Amino acid sequence: MNNIEICLAPKLIDNYRLDNKIIVIVDILRATTIITTLFENGLAKLIPVKSLEEAESYKKQGFLVAAERNGKKVDFADFGNSPFEFTPDRVENETLVYSTTNGTNTINLVRNANEVIIASFLNLRSVVEYLVKQNKDVLILCSGWMQDFCTEDFLFSGAITEKLIRKNNFSFDSDQVQSALDLWRIAKNDLSKYIKKLFQYKRLMQFGFKEIIDYCFQFNLSEVLPVMEENHIIDLKKIAPT
Amino acid sequence: MNNIEICLAPKLIDNYRLDNKIIVIVDILRATTIITTLFENGLAKLIPVKSLEEAESYKKQGFLVAAERNGKKVDFADFGNSPFEFTPDRVENETLVYSTTNGTNTINLVRNANEVIIASFLNLRSVVEYLVKQNKDVLILCSGWMQDFCTEDFLFSGAITEKLIRKNNFSFDSDQVQSALDLWRIAKNDLSKYIKKLFQYKRLMQFGFKEIIDYCFQFNLSEVLPVMEENHIIDLKKIAPT
Known part of the structure; x- marks a missing residue:
């Protein structure tokens, strides 16, 4: 029988063992939703970086860079943090360097784990099918907000759990x-x-981001399966289509 | 308008400001339930200590000591961690030194806050009445389990919230x-x-602690209001009866 755990916020990650598990990273608003979108639109490789300094250094080397802090695009970056910016004509077959307030920090926290995948409502079915096939323990890591709990990542963890426990293992x-x-x-x-109660819903609505919110809560728009490989993320489905 | 916040686990306390708020400490299973019981049974003063070394040093000075680790009474202690041990004939007008796995550590984390009170289902009404009267912001601090989230403290935080938001302020x-x-x-x-789903329910039932669990989920058995004062806890109702 495979075990499911949820880590509610990055600050709590030391309470969990990372070995012999698949770590599922969740940041519904918006890093993991955007990463799903990027691969859906044909991105070849994503390099998550923690600091803006690193991101800017990559930019100087000629890389495409997406970087935001507190929801706003950083000056030197090519992209901000709206999923609608990453159209196929801009990202297909490209390598993108990516730095966000919460999501990419979370990814870097567990980069030494054996197996790390990226999940959002957009690729929920693909993630669940993969987890069932791999048949290993699962730790869902919520990126949260400001190093603490957020409801949307918690809810999504509940959604994955509901689907996994319908399987016998x-x-x-x-x-x-x-x-x-x-x-x-x-x-x-x-x-x-329900999502109208979320802190982030109210915050993003103040910026006029209703379409972005709606986009992030759509199910199964994509079949991609972004996985961590050394220091970057690729789409496992592109390498080994099922 | 006074604000309500909940800190889900001690490890997250750095995410919160402690000034100009009343900190409400919660450890339903079992520290704050036992502290409520102690004052209900007439205790004069409780000294929470973090380490067993401190607890043993107090014991050598002649103090009454309650100390447990992982649910078991420590050898040198006079009391373990069952609420039924602290009968009036043993605690009335006494000073007790108290050290537990989770709860007293949480108390020590916020001992420099302006105002710290102790809450459980047993004194829920008394706590809510006090918070309404004080008319200040409230931070509910869940002791949790092993430095992480536990459902019973979270649920109780929801219960306090439900009662507070019925008040206009x-x-x-x-x-x-x-x-x-x-x-x-x-x-x-x-x-x-519902509580049969709790991790701690299943754990404590393995020890045969059904009566203890049932006791901890009773409402309003007591009108006491334990508050922190320098390095110890007293019953505010005893000093200034309302």
């Missing part, structure tokens, strides 16, 4: 997982209504 | 608070059934 023994599952079961009945 | 803008409230609203309809 997944279970859990965790308050985090049970609570995520219970909250997801309330929220999913009317997700577009 | 409390609100929140926090994913933690919204999620705690939503989960509490599921759980409260059949609390004795």
Whole structure:
């Protein structure tokens, strides 16, 4: 029986063992949703970096760079943090360097784990199918907000859990997982209504980002499976189509 | 309007400002439930200590000591961690030194805050009445389990929130608070059934602690209001009865 765990925020990651598990990184608003979009639109390789200094150094070497802090595009960058910027004509077959407030920091926290994948509502089915096939323990790592809990990543963890436990070979023994599952079961009945309660919903609506929010809560728009490989991320489906 | 926040686990406390707020410490299973019980049974003063070395040093000076680690009474201690040990004949008008796996560590984390109170289901009404009267911002600090989230403290935070927001002068803008409230609203309809899902329920049942669990989820058995004062805790109701 494979075990499911959820780490609610990056600051809690030291409470978990990373070995012999698949780490599933979640940052619904918006890093992992954007990474899914990038590969859906044909990106070849993504290099997540923590600091803006690193991002700028890559830019000087001629790389395409996406970088935001607190929701705003950084001056030197080619892209900000809207999923709609990353159109196929701009990213297909390219390598992109990517730095965000929360999401890429989370990725860097677990870069030494054996196996790290990137999940969002957009590629939920693809992620679940992969986890079932791999048949290993799963640790879902929520990027959260400002190093703390956020509801959208927690809900999504509940969504993954619901799908995994329908398979015979997944279970859990965790308050985090049970609570995520219970909250997801309330929220999913009317997700577009429930998300109006989110802190990030209210914050992003102030910037006029309604279309971006709606985009991030769409199911199964993409079949990609972004995985970490050394210091970069690639689409496993592109290498080994199933 | 007074703000409500919830810190889900001690490791996240650095994400919060502690000034000009009332910090409400929660460790339902079992430190804050036991502290409520102690004052209900007439204790004069409680000294929370972090390490067993400190606890043993107090013991050598002749103090009464309660100390447990991972649910088991420590050898040199007079009391372990069952609320039923602290009968009035043993604690009335006494000073007790107290050290537990989670709860007393949490208390020590915020001992420099302006105002710290101790809450459990047993004194929920008393806590809420006090918070309403004080009319200040509130930070509920969950002790959790092994430095991480636990559902019972989260649910209780939802219960406090539900009662506070019925008053005109409390609100929140926090994913933690919204999620705690939503989960509490599921759980409260059949609390004795819901708590069977808790990790700690299953763990404590293995030790045969059903009566202890049931005791910890009783509402309003006590009107005490334990508050932090320098390095110790006293019952505010005893000093200034309302």
